[in-house]
Amino acid sequence: MKNTLRVERAIKDITQADLAEKxxxxxxxxxxxxxxxxxxxxxxxxxxxxxxxxxxEQIFSLEEGD
Incomplete structure (x- = not known):
């Protein structure tokens, strides 16, 4: 499974710690x-x-082998 989490965080200017706390x-x-x-x-x-x-589905998606 792949994800766009890092990109989504950058767009909203949220750190890993901020997201984790939320x-x-x-x-x-x-x-x-x-x-x-x-x-x-x-x-x-x-x-x-x-x-x-x-x-x-916009954040997480299956890859070929999943």
Whole structure:
């Protein structure tokens, strides 16, 4: 799964720590999601999408092998 989290954060000028605080996770969790080392739960993906005011599909997408 790939994501546009880093781009979305840059557009809104939100740090990893800011986003983490808004959704109740650690900054390291945001970092691992951005690095594609961790796939967020459905609930976490929905919380992230809500922060950016976008559908989940605009932030997270499946890759060929997923």
């Amino acid at each position: 959704i109740g996770v650690s900054r390291q969790t945001i970092n691992t999601i951005e690095s594609n080392k961790y796939v967020p739960s459905t609930v976490l993906a929905l919380k992230i999408a809500r922060v950016f005011g976008k559908p989940v």
